[in-house]
Amino acid sequence: MIRKAIALAALLTATLSFAQTRGRAVTAPDALGGFPVPGTTVSGLVTGVSGSIISLANGLVSLDVSAAKILGEEGVEGSLTSITPGSIVFAVLKSAESPPNAPLAAMSIAVTRSAQVTLSGPVSSVDSIGATLTLLGRTIHVTADTSFGGNRGSRGLADILPNQIAQVQANAVAGSLVATSVLVFAQSPPPSIYFHGTVKSIGTDSWVITNGRGKDVTVVVNAQTKIIGDPKVGDSVDVLISVDSAGANVALSIMKSSPPSTEMHITGTVSSINGTSWTISPGPPGSMAPVFLVQVNAQTKIVGDPKVGDRVEVVAQLTREGAVAISITKL
Incomplete structure (x- = not known):
């Protein structure tokens, strides 16, 4: 409702400015001898x-x-009967001069009413x-009579979707809440979530990933x-997801990742x-290493055909069964 009052105030100000610039030569001064400031x-x-009064x-x-001149809701010309206790008014005065404590003479006035309740939150259903x-x-x-707006371009009920954030101003009418205005706000995109895991199963429209x-x-x-690296069941993957409005984890990308190196050098x-x-001893012969x-x-x-007592360099792969030599090179 304050939004409507501001819009009406802007309309009044624009009308006043136009009248002053176009008709200044023929407009008579007010009773105090001045023009609206x-x-x-x-x-x-x-x-x-x-x-x-x-x-x-x-x-x-x-x-x-x-x-x-009285303007009511939506800029429609109104009457004195539209002004009641609880109304919000915006008045353009005839003059900046006034006797002490005397009523201020209004040249034009915009009238709107504050809603009885304002609710803000996610829309559950439409x-x-x-x-x-x-x-x-x-x-x-x-x-x-309900006005619609907001930064999502909503023009009516059909433009509103569940889980969108809305601000509704409403009044009680015959035991029901009736909206006077509905504003729909743009939501920030949900943050992306990263995790590492192993592919457990691959379906047509969903995958199951076992996380760490x-x-x-x-x-x-x-x-x-985006599926990167052609991952299969059992492969390690890096997954980037976002959570949609229904709470589902939607994969933005699934990338096959190389397992951490398990090689050792001795x-x-x-x-x-x-x-x-x-058996390889890293210390000199006879040491307690x-x-x-x-x-x-x-x-x-x-x-190099290494023998017992020779110095060697060993490259081994760590497995569940122990270290398996990939190469043994005589130095």
Whole structure:
């Protein structure tokens, strides 16, 4: 309602400016000999009405609207009967001069009423057929007199979607809440969430990823999801998701990630050799340094024909069964 009052005030000011610039030569001065001065305005909540005298601030400020042009809701020309206690008014005065404590003579006045209640929050549901929307558990009716707006370009009930943030001003009418205005606000995009995990299953429109805590996370995949590296079930992946208005995890990207390196390098002396394992001591012969047992297999590359007592460099892969030598090179 304050928004409407401001709009009406702007309309009054523009009308006044146009009249002053176009008709200054033929417009008679007011009773005090002056013309309206830009900025000589009064606005506030009406606390009383007596004839054509409007009281604000419990009578400490009063307006004489007997000769004023009155604009009601939506800029429609109104009458004195539209001004009642509880109304919000914006008046352009005839003059900046006034006798002490006398009613201020208004040249034009815009009138609107403050809504009985203002509700703000996410819209739960919209019923275009029944002309209602639900907000904060309350069903709110809209009529042809309900104004719509906001930074999402809403022009009517059909433009409002569940989970959008709205501010509704409403009055109680015959036991129901009837909206006088509905403002819809743009929401900030939800933050993206990153996690690392292992692909458990791949479906047509969703994947299940087991995260680092062992919890299965279902992510929605769609035409906008970027799949990078052709990940398969069992592969490690880095996942970027956003949570939509329905609470679903929508995958922005799923990228196959390389497992962390589990290679180890050992430089030492060969302590023993048997068919499937070698013992390597990193210290000099006869020292008390710990020894490493590495397994060898058909894939292990042996370079330089090392023997017991030779210095070697070992590259090994750590597995659940222990260190498996990739190569053993004589130094």
